[in-house]
Amino acid sequence: VDPLVTIGEFSKMTYLSVKALRHYHEVRLLEPVQVDASSGYRLYAVSQVGTAQAIRRFRELDMPLEQVRAVLEAPDVESRNQAILAHLEHMQQQLERTQTTVASLQELLREGHATRAVEYRSIDAVRGLAVSGSVRFDDTGAWCTAAFEELHAVLSTAGSTPAGPDGALYFDEFFEEGEGRVIAFVPVTDELAPTGRTAPIHLAATDVAVMIHTGPFADLDQTYGALGTVVAERGIGAPGPIREHYLVGPGAPDESSERTEVCWPVISAGATVS
Amino acid sequence: VDPLVTIGEFSKMTYLSVKALRHYHEVRLLEPVQVDASSGYRLYAVSQVGTAQAIRRFRELDMPLEQVRAVLEAPDVESRNQAILAHLEHMQQQLERTQTTVASLQELLREGHATRAVEYRSIDAVRGLAVSGSVRFDDTGAWCTAAFEELHAVLSTAGSTPAGPDGALYFDEFFEEGEGRVIAFVPVTDELAPTGRTAPIHLAATDVAVMIHTGPFADLDQTYGALGTVVAERGIGAPGPIREHYLVGPGAPDESSERTEVCWPVISAGATVS
């Protein structure tokens, strides 16, 4: 009592297109229980309808086929639910990004941006505790949050306190290829042993042009554009990572009070105050 | 005072990857103001940063490049805003679909679905007023809403009233190819002249298996699966479009009171009551 149906009937029962069903067969995600040897006709069992509908639901949520496969092949309910939750969290993140993007579109399309102050500064060498890794552009927020959490946890466990605001280095490939080395650091004067992902770091002195960004990170590109423009106008750009200092981080009561220093490397001759 | 920068510098100022910038050049969405004749180096003007950042924002919202181009090339602020709003509406729709999908995932993954009653029925020929068109599966909700709105407007203008619940026919290609003919109709006894997209229609008598779906349209696939299964078990399927009758439409105070009749064509010998 598990009748077989043709691909067309199965399509109507599952809301999956015939092309999609053939594709799922080809990649062995959902295989017909029987294929006619002479005609090649695919025959599906009606008991496959549930699985097929689940696939369609997951695809509606833009879950990649490989992840759908993982969910379907999960050995138990536990791990299956975990896979689903992981995807929902991912969607939630994307949703938040979308909302901040929409919110800041108006800002972007408004004419006339106020010119913002640029300061030239020689930054001394800094000792600190750092976490570094290869980070994808879109994951930066989550990665940094986790990194600074870990760093501060290690600091407080060691009974040490930060000697300055949190900071991070972003290397060129991070921007130019959408993924690259990022180093999150907290300045400390004490010597600390490596723990977990954290390790001591020594940052060399450097000359930079600095602009302060006020507001949420979603609008940071505005400051990058403005600061990069100033550096280009003066023709004083120098190689090296871009550095950010989080003077007032996202822990603040409202976003608009967040303050981030963006430091763009420049040639040392420009070490004057504008 | 509009300095030129290399693609690497421009990448950092705009958060666009070098590969993306080269792609935008190739498709002429964002062209460098100058290309070095001997080396092929692209040189961008810093005044292009704003446009580039706008492109990135739109792409974050998954706006297709051609639509981004349309927005950027819009002759005036008016039409530009309209293009943006159209996209935001589209996103809003998708968001709603996502939410209903998430909500009904639990339902889907629960074991054991109650068996639901199937009735076999001979439907008489019906006269009506109809709107028909080629509809994409994902646009069905919006299309039907608009169609029935138009149909009821024409009816009330003509001083006529429906002779039965709203209904629609969905032809095989609609399911099997993800886009196909849909006919939305309202039964009427009066003769009405075609107006706008509406036209009189005459539906032939047909034999069907009927299952009543209770709840939102997002879960209709469950009923299709259950009804299709019954038809396949009996081996009584017949060619022809699937028909839905909207006994209680989405106008109701809460979704769970919505009632939809799904009518699956069967061979006429089965015209008995179960």
Add this chain to the structure above:
DNA sequence: TTGCTCCTCACGTCACGTGAGGTGGC
């Protein structure tokens, strides 16, 4: 000379969609 930044192909990715051309059973 070594590094660095940039370049151009050619091909890959993902999840199907789009025809073209053909078969088998009522």
Add this chain to the structure above:
DNA sequence: TTGCTCCTCACGTCACGTGAGGTGGC
């Protein structure tokens, strides 16, 4: 015989990403 449903290639789509292999100026 005509229609209908199904089949298999081969190629297209979209927005880039992935190397491979190479160039030019400090």
